[in-house]
Amino acid sequence: MKTLLMLAAAGLALSAGAAAADPCKITVGVVMELTGPAGEYGQAGAKSVEMAFRDINDAGGARGCTLVTDTRDSQSTGSVAVDAATQLVQVGKVPVLIGGIISSVTIPILTSVTAPAKVVQVSPASSSPTLTALGRAGKTNGIFFRTITSDALQGTAAAKYALDRGFKKIAIIHVNNDFGVNMVAEFKKAYEALGGEITKTVPYNENQASYQSEATAAMDGDPDGLYLVSTPVDGATIARAWISGGGVAKFLLNDGMNSPDFIQSVGAKYLDEAYGTSSGTSPTASTEYFNANYKAFSGGIEPSNPAADRAYDAGAIVGLAIAAAASTEPLAIRDAIYKVVDPSGTPVHAGKAEFAKALDLIKQGKPIRYEGVIGPVAFDKVGDIIGPFRLWKITDGKVVTTGEMSTDEVNAIKAKIGG
Secondary structure, X not given: OHHXXXXXXXXXXXXXXXXXXXXXXXXXXXXXXXXXXXXXXXXXXXXXXXXXXXXXXXXXXXOOEEEEEEEEEOOOOHHHHHHHHHHHHHHOOOOEEEEOOOHHHHXXXXXXXXXXXXXXXXXXXXXXHHHHHHHHOOOOOOOEEEOOOOHHHHHHXXXXXXXXXXXXXXXXXXXXXXXXXXXXXHHHHHHHHOOOXXXXXXXXXXXXXXXXXXXXXXXXXXXXXXXXXXXXXXXXXXXXXXXXXXXXXXXXXXXXXXXXXHHHHXXXXXXXXXXXXXEOOOOOHHHHHHHHHHHHHHOOOOOOOOOHHHHHHHHHHHHHHHHHOOOOOHHHHHHHHHHOEOOOOEEXXXXXXXXXXXXXXXXOOOOEEEEEOOEEOOEOOOOOEOOOEEEEEEEOOEEEEXXXXXXXXXXXXXXXXXX
């Protein structure tokens, strides 16, 4: 009997040791553009998701488990992204995938992998109107969400801002992908209806060593500025080619060009008349927390990186939804996403203490409203958010906010021009 008791005790000790070595973990897939033209965004976004998960884990975790990421590099390429997402979903069996950053990565992941598998996908920064159209056509299985506003609205906001800043005749150079084509289409519709003249539209393909021919072509018609729809690396090369070729140093920029690397590469002295629009934010306690802590956590990435704030919110919403879901099945998590941003819920914010409060309310079965780094978040039936647009300019090498344009103002313009 004594021998049996000793063996039983040893077995319990081994069992306890195994449990300690193999704690409960819930893995979320992350596909980000860590390299390639959008690498700056993806590196920031991946760190933001990690930070959100760290904060939730420090607060007690989701469903008593530790949230972990399995992060893959899309290389800013749709086919590579699909391969990575397929591995995560079909082999890794992740219930949620966060990514991509750019629409030309996010859309093929959605249509080829997550929608057919009914696995939740949350993009922090893909703004193409195509994603809205897919949702409305019933092609997303209701599993797609994004924490950025659609370009269908941002293009209109950019057109109004351009005219307000004196761009009466503008040339356009844009990346030749879903994002660039859609952004320019929405901009063109509003800009011309409001009285502006587009002198030339020049698409470009990514990763070229030189864009001198595109810059030269865009100068036809004597424009008084350039609308550059691009990413920081290619955008800087194009801007330098435009300036060196004699183009007017007056720029309108898309949201992703709000980048210290772009400014440094072009030279701040050439960008004193550079203006831009971004999906806006309504500052909350989460904004203060993120701005104070992100740079140290990320190893030096600025919290102003275009993908950083909304990627943190994507991670926070996913983590809280996993905690609130009836199970770890993807469709249960999808349903819980709406529960953690419930307008009637108790407001909660970012950081360990606030997430502990959120997890306690979830355990009590009470609704919560996560008010994120970008502001209070709400999703419509196709996973889109609505919110203001930030208006900014570059001054002395820094991006400075000049104002805000509400969604109601943008919609009023669209109604006025029949858009």
